[in-house]
Structures are given as C-alpha cells and as structure tokens.
Amino acid sequence: xxxxxxxxxxxxxxxxxxxxxxxxxxxxxxxxxxxxxxxxxxxxxxxxxxxxxxxxxxxxxxxxxxxxxxxxxxxxxxxxxxxxxxxxxxxxxxxxxxxxxxxxxxxxxxxxxxxxxxxxxxxxxxxxxxxxxxxxxxxxxxxxxxxxxxxxxxxxxxxxxxxxxxxxxxxxxxxxxxx
Numbered sequence: 179x180x181x182x183x184x185x186x187x188x189x190x191x192x193x194x195x196x197x198x199x200x201x202x203x204x205x206x207x208x209x210x211x212x213x214x215x216x217x218x219x220x221x222x223x224x225x226x227x228x229x230x231x232x233x234x235x236x237x238x239x240x241x242x243x244x245x246x247x248x249x250x251x252x253x254x255x256x257x258x259x260x261x262x263x264x265x266x267x268x269x270x271x272x273x274x275x276x277x278x279x280x281x282x283x284x285x286x287x288x289x290x291x292x293x294x295x296x297x298x299x300x301x302x303x304x305x306x307x308x309x310x311x312x313x314x315x316x317x318x319x320x321x322x323x324x325x326x327x328x329x330x331x332x333x334x335x336x337x338x339x340x341x342x343x344x345x346x347x348x349x350x351x352x353x354x355x356x357x
Contacts, residue, residue, distance in 0.1 A: 199232060202300060203282060204240025207232050210279075217292075218313030218324040220283065221342045225298075226291035229326055230282040231311055237261070237280055237302045246300035251340060251349040253305050261304055281306055281326070281340075283347075301347065303340065307331045316341065325350075 194215045199207050209215075213231035220227045237248045238261070250261040280302050287298040309331045316325040316339060326340040337352040 194228070194230060199230060199282065202244065202284065203232075203246055203302065204244050206235045206237065206239055207280070207282065208234075213311060216311055216313045216326070218326075220313070220324055220326065221285055221298075221344075222323055223298075225286040225288070227286050228284045228292040229311055229313060230284075231308070232280050232282050233278045234280045234302070235278060237304055241302075244300070246302055248302045248304060249347060250305050251303065251347050252307070255349040255351070279306070279308065280304055281308065281311065283326075303347065306340070306349075327352075 194209070196208050199209050210231040210233060215228055215230045217226055217228050219225065220229075240246075241248055248261040283301040283303065284292040284297050285299040285301070286292040287294045287296065306328065307330050308328045310329040312327045313324055314327050315322050316327075318325075318341060323341065325342075328338045328340065330336040330338060339350045339352060340347050341350055342348075
C-alpha cells in the first residue's frame with residue numbers, strides 16, 4: 179500500500195525528560211532518573227495520566243505561569259495540608275536525599291491523554307516521603323480504581339497510596355510490610 183506524500187506521520191510521543199518537565203512545570207523542576215515515570219487512569223475518566231518523580235527548589239514559584247496546583251495530601255491527612263505553610267517541611271529536610279522531593283501528576287485530556295498540549299489538570303504533590311512509585315488497581319467502596327502506590331522512605335517500610343476521590347487526591351496509609 180502506498181502512502182501519499184502529503185500524509186503526515188502521527189506525532190511522536192513526548193519523551194519524559196527534564197526538558198519536558200520544565201516545559202510543563204517550570205525551571206525549578208528536575209526529574210529523578212532512578213524512578214521511572216508510571217502511567218494509569220488515576221481519575222477514572224478513561225484517559226491515560228502520568229506520574230513523575232521529581233525534585234524541586236520552590237514549587238509555588240511557577241504555579242501561575244504553568245497552570246498547576248500544589249497539593250499536600252500527606253499533611254492534610256494528619257490535619258494540616260495548606261501547601262503554602264507545609265512546603266518548608268520537605269524543602270528543609272535534614273536528609274539531602276529527601277530534600278525537595280515532589281510528585282508531578284499530569285491528568286490527561288482527549289485522545290492524546292497526558293501528551294495533550296492542554297492537559298485537564300497538573301498537580302505538584304509535596305511532602306510525600308517516597309522511595310518508589312507505582313500505579314496499581316485498588317478496591318475502594320465497591321469500585322476498582324487506579325491509585326499511586328508509594329513505598330515510603332524510612333526504616334519502617336511503610337506503604338501508602340494516593341487516591342483521587344472525584345474531587346482531590348487523598349493520602350491513604352496502608353501500613354508496614356511484613357518482613
């Protein structure tokens with residue numbers, strides 16, 4: 179079968195690297211290459227979303243220019259989740275390996291999903307003490323949804339999840355592993 183010379187090839191999927199992250203979120207953000215991006219339908223709309231592990235100097239700085247929302251579901255679970263007040267906890271951590279860790283979520287829109295020029299929403303999750311991130315199915319109130327599973331940093335081996343409840347992301351502690 180011959181392809182006409184005027185037919186355009188489908189656009190290539192954007193590579194998830196520092197350039198992509200900085201175009202989406204600003205110059206303050208860099209990816210963590212040791213943690214691969216994960217994909218799933220986090221909000222249940224049938225469109226693929228992406229979760230990216232990153233490091234940031236100041237997440238509030240480019241919020242207006244790049245149209246993302248800074249959220250803190252971890253501290254919100256424990257009673258106070260205003261990221262304007264709680265970002266200092268993650269960005270002044272004594273452990274340099276955990277200092278400035280954030281999770282970037284791009285909520286996809288249309289047939290291109292997270293690759294869309296104008297995604298449905300973008301989030302920067304602060305204060306989440308993670309070592310690894312995965313997307314898996316989770317049972318919540320008779321429904322099976324996709325959630326971000328987190329192996330938390332620290333010695334206890336705690337696990338948790340970030341779940342989108344229809345309005346916002348919520349932190350759900352899952353307990354420690356059975357080692």
